[in-house]
Amino acid sequence: MVNSIPHPPTxxxxxxxxxxxxxxxxxxxKEELTRQSNEIIEIPCIINGVEVYTDNVVEQVMPxxxxxxxxxxxxxxxxxxxxxxxxxxxxxxxxxxMPWEARAAIFLKASELLSGEYRSKINASTMINQSKTCHQAxxxxxxxxxxxxRFNVDYARQIYEDLQPPVxxxxxxxxxxxxxxxxxxxxxxxxxFSSIAANLPSSAAIMxxxxxxxxxxxxxxxxxxxxxxxMDAGLxxxxxxxxxxxxxxxxxxxxxxxxxxxxxFTGSTAVFRKMWKDVAxxxxxxxxxxxxxxxxxGKDFIVAHPNCDEKALIVALIRGAFEFQGQKCSxxxxxxxxxxxxxxxxxxxxxxxxxxxIGDPKDFSNFMSAVIDKKSxxxxxxxxxRAAKDSGCQIITGGSYDDSKGYFIHPTTIVCSDAxxxxxxxxxxxxxxxxxxxxDKEFEQILETCDKTSEYALTGSIFAANREDIETAxxxxxxxxxxxxxxxxxxxxxxxxQPFGGARGSGTNDKAGSPLNLLRWVSPRSIKETFAxxxxxxxxxxxx
Ligand code: NAD
Numbered sequence: 001m002v003n004s005i006p007h008p009p010t011x012x013x014x015x016x017x018x019x020x021x022x023x024x025x026x027x028x029x030k031e032e033l034t035r036q037s038n039e040i041i042e043i044p045c046i047i048n049g050v051e052v053y054t055d056n057v058v059e060q061v062m063p064x065x066x067x068x069x070x071x072x073x074x075x076x077x078x079x080x081x082x083x084x085x086x087x088x089x090x091x092x093x094x095x096x097x098m099p100w101e102a103r104a105a106i107f108l109k110a111s112e113l114l115s116g117e118y119r120s121k122i123n124a125s126t127m128i129n130q131s132k133t134c135h136q137a138x139x140x141x142x143x144x145x146x147x148x149x150r151f152n153v154d155y156a157r158q159i160y161e162d163l164q165p166p167v168x169x170x171x172x173x174x175x176x177x178x179x180x181x182x183x184x185x186x187x188x189x190x191x192x193f194s195s196i197a198a199n200l201p202s203s204a205a206i207m208x209x210x211x212x213x214x215x216x217x218x219x220x221x222x223x224x225x226x227x228x229x230x231m232d233a234g235l236x237x238x239x240x241x242x243x244x245x246x247x248x249x250x251x252x253x254x255x256x257x258x259x260x261x262x263x264x265f266t267g268s269t270a271v272f273r274k275m276w277k278d279v280a281x282x283x284x285x286x287x288x289x290x291x292x293x294x295x296x297x298g299k300d301f302i303v304a305h306p307n308c309d310e311k312a313l314i315v316a317l318i319r320g321a322f323e324f325q326g327q328k329c330s331x332x333x334x335x336x337x338x339x340x341x342x343x344x345x346x347x348x349x350x351x352x353x354x355x356x357x358i359g360d361p362k363d364f365s366n367f368m369s370a371v372i373d374k375k376s377x378x379x380x381x382x383x384x385x386r387a388a389k390d391s392g393c394q395i396i397t398g399g400s401y402d403d404s405k406g407y408f409i410h411p412t413t414i415v416c417s418d419a420x421x422x423x424x425x426x427x428x429x430x431x432x433x434x435x436x437x438x439x440d441k442e443f444e445q446i447l448e449t450c451d452k453t454s455e456y457a458l459t460g461s462i463f464a465a466n467r468e469d470i471e472t473a474x475x476x477x478x479x480x481x482x483x484x485x486x487x488x489x490x491x492x493x494x495x496x497x498q499p500f501g502g503a504r505g506s507g508t509n510d511k512a513g514s515p516l517n518l519l520r521w522v523s524p525r526s527i528k529e530t531f532a533x534x535x536x537x538x539x540x541x542x543x544x
Contacts, residue, residue: 005161006101008108011150013494014115014143019134019364025120026364029134032124033362036070036221037062043073043224045080045244048087049237052080060220063131064360064370064406070128073220076245081212081253084241088184088210089259091238096180096208100160104153107206110233111149114142118229125222126194127361131369131406134361136324139492141194141222147495148199148513155515156206163524171532177525180208182288183261185521186254187211187240188247188275190267191218191372192327196295198226199512200264201240207521209261210239214250216267218372251275256282262291262521266329266512269296269427269456269505291520295500295507297427298329298458300481300490301450303473305464306338306440310345312487313337313463318352320461320489321433322411325371329506330459330483330491334424335435336446342437346396349413353397356411370406371430377407380430383423384412392417398431419446425454443469447476458502459483459490482509 017025043060044051053074060071076084095103114122119142126132126141165174185204189197201213215223227242243250254260255278263279265272272294279290302320304313320332337345358368371377381401387393398412412432416424423434438446450460460481462473470486477484482502483493493500499514501507510517 005157008101008104008153008157009150011147011154011496013496014146014150016143017138019138026134028120029123032120033127036121036124036128037068037362040069041071041221043071043220043244045074045076045084046227046231046242047080047084048091048241049231052076054080058217060129062128062406063218063372064408066403066406071221071224073244076243076250078249078253081243081245081250084212084243085184085254085257085259087238087241088212091210091236092180092184095205095210095236095239098208100156100208103206103208104156106230106234107149107202108153110202110230111146113229113233114146114149118225122194122222122225122229125225129219129221130191130194130372131361132324133366133369134364144193144195144495145198145226148195149202151496151513152199152203152206152518155518158515159207159518159522163522165526171530173529173531175527177527178522179525180204181261181291181521181523183259183290184257185209185211185262185264186260187213187264188251188267189213189215189219189223191216192324192329193266194219194222194226196266196512197223198230200266202230203512203517204262204264204521205235205239207518209521212241212243212254214243214245214247214254217244217247220244251278255279256285258285258287260286260290261288263293265292265294265296267296272296272507293508293510293517293520295329295502295510295512296505297429297456298331298502298506299334299425299427299454299456300330300332300459302332302335302461302463302490303446303450303477304335304337304341305443305462305466305469305473306340307465307469308341308463309465309487310341313341314345314349314352316461316463316489317349317433318356320491322353322356322368322431323491325368325409326431326433327372327429328491330493331429332461332490333428333433334453335433336419336450337435337437338440338443339437340440342435350397353411353413358408358410360406368411368431370408373407374403376430377401377403377409380409380428380432383428383430383432384409387414387416387423390421392421393423419449420453427456444472444476447473451477451480455505456502457481457504458506459485459493461485461488461490463487479503482506482511
């Protein structure tokens with residue numbers, strides 16, 4: 001049985017290109033950045049493989065230069081959403097009946113396209129659409145997505161193998177038909193990772209599902225190019241239907257549809273909770289109990305023990321908190337640092353943060369760029385303004401911001417005397433790191449504080465040299481995060497190496513980039529065939 005499953009190529013992580021001066025990848029990316037910056041494209045909905053231009057248009061701009069329009073996006077109305085659902089339901093039979101390896105081959109082809117001719121295009125669009133540096137775009141929209149596609153294909157193979165019942169006694173044959181879910185999958189994606197955007201609809205599709213993809217209003221350009229890439233790789237019409245549109249309208253229609261089979265969501269906790277509640281309210285009219293998979297917010301921590309490696313800690317704080325402007329669900333946004341360590345590193349930390357360059361990502365010397373939009377800018381700067389007025393807070397780096405050209409916020413560090421202050425416990429999703437300095441002798445108490453301070457449990461790090469201290473932290477923080485790092489920053493999970501996801505308020509922990517996620521998109525049918533069925537209904541024990 002096992003040998004009958006065709007094995008795809010063994011997946012390996014895509015190497016990260018360096019974009020060093022003079023390198024071919026840098027030259028190609030710069031050319032593409034110039035090309036995309038000098039055009040305004042029309043982005044349609046894509047329903048059943050057809051481009052639909054609705055003329056209800058919004059403009060997409062560069063966050064770091066918000067007067068610069070990069071696309072005009074044709075938003076779906078109610079008719080388009082209903083058409084997209086219908087197209088996905090119509091495509092279900094042919095797609096789910098296709099041999100799994102034929103479906104998988106499409107995503108392996110997509111990974112090769114992205115690794116090659118599409119790489120610059122997708123990275124450039126992620127840079128100008130979401131204000132990522134070339135490195136942040138490379139690790140997201142190229143490498144992570146290539147990895148998702150390659151590894152998911154192999155995980156699908158494992159699932160199709162493993163879900164076969166091991167035993168068939170003679171006279172019968174047991175098997176498992178690993179079906180997709182019945183109905184359509186509603187994929188709702190965040191702005192901050194192009195890789196996640198394409199992975200949510202495609203991971204369900206690999207397992208034979210069809211669906212509707214609602215991209216974020218802040219990543220239409222990169223997401224549209226990814227949709228086109230999947231189509232170029234051979235994705236049949238109707239399998240994934242691309243529906244830019246008003247979130248509440250698209251959500252209301254999809255979440256109340258009787259054929260909703262599943263939700264694949266990544267985004268904020270508040271939105272996910274609302275979606276879950278809407279589904280619960282609509283359950284009586286639904287054919288199935290929809291599978292609900294959601295990876296949501298975080299308040300990710302670094303705990304530094306008095307005996308930690310101080311240089312490594314400084315690097316982890318800076319990269320963990322400020323890369324991509326702190327707009328990673330895994331970004332380090334609170335740190336608990338032993339007083340002796342803080343006394344040693346404070347000056348160096350501040351002088352290193354002061355060196356951070358910030359501006360247009362097309363200028364490769366910038367380490368940071370703008371935050372995503374005005375709403376986010378106002379939310380983040382609100383935290384900074386309140387901290388500036390709070391006597392328990394001291395802003396020791398950054399604190400300044402300017403949205404005249406782009407939504408720029410300087411890397412801000414707030415030292416908080418109150419370990420429960422709002423910026424120590426709430427997700428800010430911007431370049432703001434809050435630090436609480438604790439007495440060296442209170443390591444165990446601070447672990448308890450760390451565990452209890454926030455509703456989230458996504459990622460976290462312990463910096464310590466001594467094994468007992470590491471084990472103490474590991475035990476005390478067992479449920480405080482879904483991805484735990486020892487002497488490393490809490491960002492940068494790699495597909496196939498550290499499956500990603502958190503629990504508590506951070507999500508359903510279905511681990512993107514692992515077989516656990518793909519398992520949520522199947523609903524096996526157990527089949528028993530009997531070759532010698534009984535011909536007498538009576539049992540021997542009935543005889544006196
Ligand atoms: P968001 O919650 O604002 O939006 C996410 C998606 O939900 C978007 O497509 C949005 O349009 C849609 N949406 C909003 N209201 C809706 C509704 N009523 N019905 C249906 N869809 C609706 O999040 P964002 O700003 O795009 O992304 C940032 C958030 O995502 C942060 O909280 C971050 O922590 C989280 N995130 C989590 C992970 C993870 O793996 N845990 C990864 C990336 C981002």
